[in-house]
Structure formats: C-alpha cells, structure tokens
Amino acid sequence: MIHRTRQQTRALHAYERVMRVPPGERADYATHVHALGAAVLRNGLAAALAFLERELESEKAKQDKPVGRLLKDLADALLPGPPRMAGVKLPEAVRRLEMSDYMLATRELLQVLVWFRRAVQATFTQEDRSHVADGGR
Amino acid sequence: MSMEIRPYLLHALSPLHAGTGQSVGIIDLPIARLRATNIPFVPGSSLKGVLREARRSLPPAEWEALFGPLREVSGAAGDEAREGDHAGALVVGDARLVALPVRSFLGTFAWVSSPLLLELARRDLAGLDGLPGRMKRLPATGARVGAGSITVSPKQRRLLLEDLDLDAQVEPAVDAWARFLSRTWPEEEEGLRERFAVVDDETMSFLLETATQVETRVRIDPDTGTVVQGALWQEESLPAETLLVGVLAAGRSLRRGTELSATEVLERALKGTALLQLGGKATVGRGRCRLAAWPGVSREARP
Numbered sequence: 001m002i003h004r005t006r007q008q009t010r011a012l013h014a015y016e017r018v019m020r021v022p023p024g025e026r027a028d029y030a031t032h033v034h035a036l037g038a039a040v041l042r043n044g045l046a047a048a049l050a051f052l053e054r055e056l057e058s059e060k061a062k063q064d065k066p067v068g069r070l071l072k073d074l075a076d077a078l079l080p081g082p083p084r085m086a087g088v089k090l091p092e093a094v095r096r097l098e099m100s101d102y103m104l105a106t107r108e109l110l111q112v113l114v115w116f117r118r119a120v121q122a123t124f125t126q127e128d129r130s131h132v133a134d135g136g137r
Numbered sequence: 138m139s140m141e142i143r144p145y146l147l148h149a150l151s152p153l154h155a156g157t158g159q160s161v162g163i164i165d166l167p168i169a170r171l172r173a174t175n176i177p178f179v180p181g182s183s184l185k186g187v188l189r190e191a192r193r194s195l196p197p198a199e200w201e202a203l204f205g206p207l208r209e210v211s212g213a214a215g216d217e218a219r220e221g222d223h224a225g226a227l228v229v230g231d232a233r234l235v236a237l238p239v240r241s242f243l244g245t246f247a248w249v250s251s252p253l254l255l256e257l258a259r260r261d262l263a264g265l266d267g268l269p270g271r272m273k274r275l276p277a278t279g280a281r282v283g284a285g286s287i288t289v290s291p292k293q294r295r296l297l298l299e300d301l302d303l304d305a306q307v308e309p310a311v312d313a314w315a316r317f318l319s320r321t322w323p324e325e326e327e328g329l330r331e332r333f334a335v336v337d338d339e340t341m342s343f344l345l346e347t348a349t350q351v352e353t354r355v356r357i358d359p360d361t362g363t364v365v366q367g368a369l370w371q372e373e374s375l376p377a378e379t380l381l382v383g384v385l386a387a388g389r390s391l392r393r394g395t396e397l398s399a400t401e402v403l404e405r406a407l408k409g410t411a412l413l414q415l416g417g418k419a420t421v422g423r424g425r426c427r428l429a430a431w432p433g434v435s436r437e438a439r440p
Contacts (some may be wrong), residue, residue, distance in 0.1 A: 037162075037163030037164075037371075038163065038164070038351050038353060040347070041164075041346075041349070044299065044300045044347075066386070099278060102300075103301075103340070103343040106343065106346075107343065107346060108346060110163055113163055114161070114162045114163055117161075119161075121161075121256045
C-alpha cells in the first residue's frame with residue numbers, strides 16, 4: 001500500500017477530476033470552485049451547498065452540468081461525515097450530519113477546495129476561468 | 138539583565154488585517170496564524186513598527202534608545218553591524234487571539250474563547266494581580282458562560298452561535314476572566330462580562346477557521362466602469378471586537394549617552410497609545426485598534 005500525505009491525496013483527487021471537465025463546462029465549473037470556499041466561510045457549509053443545489057435545478061434542462069459534476073467530485077473526495085458516493089445528494093447528506101461531523105466535514109472540504117482551486121488555475125486556460133482571480137491584490 | 142514585563146490587551150475596533158501576503162488557498166489574502174495551533178496573531182514586528190511611528194515626537198536619542206537605530210537598507214542586506222550600533226530597549230511580543238467575536242442569535246454576538254486560548258494567555262499574564270486560575274478543559278462539545286449572560290437562551294440554556302447550538306453551563310471562572318480582561322479598558326465594560334463565553338477547544342478550532350471576516354473585493358476599470366479581468370479577490374480579517382493578548386518587555390537603554398531605566402522605556406512606549414492603526418488595508422478602514430496595558434509590572438531576569 002502506498003502511503004501518502006493527506007495533501008497529496010487531496011491533490012491527486014482534485015487534479016484528476018478537474019482534468020475530466022469538458023471544455024464547455026469549464027468556465028462555470030471554475031466560477032463555482034472559486035466562489036464555494038468563501039461561501040462556506042461566510043454562510044456555513046450547509047448553506048453554501050444548498051446554493052449549489054438550487055443551481056442544479058436550473059441545470060436540468062441544459063446539456064452541460066458543471067454544478068452536478070462539482071457536487072459529485074466533492075462527494076467523492078472522501079469527506080469525513082457524509083456517506084461516500086453521495087453524489088449530487090451531498091447537500092442533503094451534509095444537512096443530516098451530527099454537529100461534530102459537520103464541523104469536520106467543513107474543515108476537510110475547505111482543504112479539498114484549495115486543491116480544486118489550484119487544479120483549476122493550473123489546468124484551465126485563461127478563457128475557461130475568466131471570472132477567477134489569479135491571486136490577491 | 139533585568140527586564141520589566143507589561144502584558145497588553147489589543148482590542149480591534151474595526152476589522153484587522155494582519156496578513157501574510159498572497160496565498161494560493163481559499164482566501165487570496167489570509168491573516169497571519171500561528172503555525173502549530175492555527176491561532177490568529179498580530180506579529181510583534183507589526184506592532185513595533187506602529188509604535189515606532191507613533192512615538193516620533195520623542196527626542197531623537199530616546200526614540201533610538203527605545204526602538205534601536207534604523208537600518209540604512211531594509212531587509213537582510215542592511216543587517217550589518219555599524220559603529221555605535223545597539224539593540225532597542227523595547228521588546229514587542231506577538232499579540233495572540235484570546236477571544237473572537239462570533240455572531241450570536243441572542244445578544245447580537247459573543248466573545249468566544251476556549252480553555253486552550255485562556256491557558257496560553259495565562260502564560261503571558263503570569264504575575265498580574267487577580268489573574269484567574271486555570272480553566273478546565275471541557276470534556277465534550279459545549280460552552281461555559283458567566284451568570285447573567287445575555288447570549289444564552291433562558292429556557293434551553295443554550296449558546297446559539299452562528300450555526301452551532303451549544304449546551305451552556307454557568308461557570309464563575311468565565312466571569313472572572315471577563316472582569317480581568319476588561320480591567321485594561323478605560324471603564325470596565327459590562328458588555329464583555331455579559332457576552333464572554335468559553336467553548337470546548339474543538340469547537341474553537343472550527344470557529345478559528347470559519348468565523349473570521351471574509352470579503353470579496355474588486356478593482357474597477359475607470360474607462361469601462363466594470364471589474365478588471367482577474368481583479369476579484371478574497372480578503373480575510375479578524376472581525377471588529379476581536380481581543381488579543383501580548384507582552385511588552387523592556388530593559389535599560391543600551392544607547393551610549395542616553396540613560397533610561399526599563400520603567401522609563403515602557404512609560405515612553407505606552408504613553409498615549411490608546412488608539413493605533415495596525416496591519417494592512419488602513420485606507421479602507423482596517424486595523425483601528427485600542428491597546429492598553431494591565432496596570433502593574435512584573436520582572437524577570439534574562440541572561
């Protein structure tokens with residue numbers, strides 16, 4: 001068995017999933033990756049995911065589904081707390097968590113999102129992530 | 138050499154951005170945190186620089202005795218011994234978080250601390266009269282409040298913080314800490330006693346990560362009136378009302394021809410320091426702070 005640091009594991013997962021995003025979904029996917037971390041910090045994990053859940057509804061009629069993809073990618077990141085393979089049901093799974101698991105899931109998701117953000121910045125072209133900052137000012 | 142020690146309380150009156158520069162994390166411009174504990178802090182070097190500027194009205198020889206001679210070149214390149222070189226007599230320690238204001242369903246907000254934060258503060262405050270005893274670690278998720286707390290629901294005895302509902306018990310030591318911290322303020326403020334709460338260390342770790350202030354900022358292109366491409370960033374600050382504790386220390390003046398005792402050094406450093414501007418983003422209102430030292434000094438010998 002290969003032993004890796006938690007950061008390596010998160011990085012491998014994020015890069016692998018980000019590279020799978022088809023060109024047509026990249027701009028929206030990048031926007032949501034960029035905004036989600038700050039939304040979790042400002043509003044809490046459940047509220048931030050509920051916002052994505054609402055976006056899912058408007059995605060139903062579209063061919064490209066970046067929000068559904070992002071929720072699945074996050075759910076597969078082996079967050080402590082929500083059951084594995086929650087997929088687009090991640091927001092619902094998070095709402096049901098016991099408080100200590102909720103706090104743990106929040107902190108882990110923030111760590112995972114750091115790698116998703118790095119992967120997006122490293123992988124997508126400038127056009128794909130036109131709404132995303134390249135860093136602080 | 139004998140040093141005199143004056144612990145101080147730093148009270149953020151506006152959001153405080155003591156940053157670490159650009160990051161590749163969730164937040165583009167995060168605040169400084171201690172490496173092992175993730176506790177936010179204001180570096181002593183930041184406070185020393187502010188005090189140095191605030192004390193410009195001192196006679197130049199005394200000013201140099203307190204803060205040391207300015208280097209001709211900043212940074213590592215300027216760190217070379219020169220004729221007449223000497224260390225400053227004032228030592229400014231980091232200010233470490235002791236209570237974080239957190240949104241509360243009752244009482245608007247609570248000043249939230251934890252046994253770990255208070256134990257670390259106790260080390261800095263050792264020797265001061267009236268320092269409360271050690272706060273026991275909370276065995277499970279929950280909170281301790283003082284009698285008459287306005288942040289706890291009277292029926293359920295729960296502290297309702299942001300998303301977290303915590304069972305709360307009354308603990309006299311919480312009152313003792315609130316009174317001790319507010320002794321540094323011009324008038325002891327009832328508000329701190331009414332809102333001070335101690336939560337378990339795990340919950341505090343969560344709040345340290347999630348209860349800071351995060352703002353999204355943009356830069357506008359003056360020609361188009363729209364956001365410049367890529368000029369959107371996230372900035373983190375300690376919220377207004379945050380409380381931090383640190384230590385000022387002083388020895389006698391080491392400047393040739395300028396005799397100042399340790400007591401005189403501290404008096405000159407602290408005179409009129411009620412309001413200071415600390416950290417970055419001052420032009421957008423960040424970093425207005427109140428600094429006050431506890432009355433009384435303690436001494437320690439240093440080799």
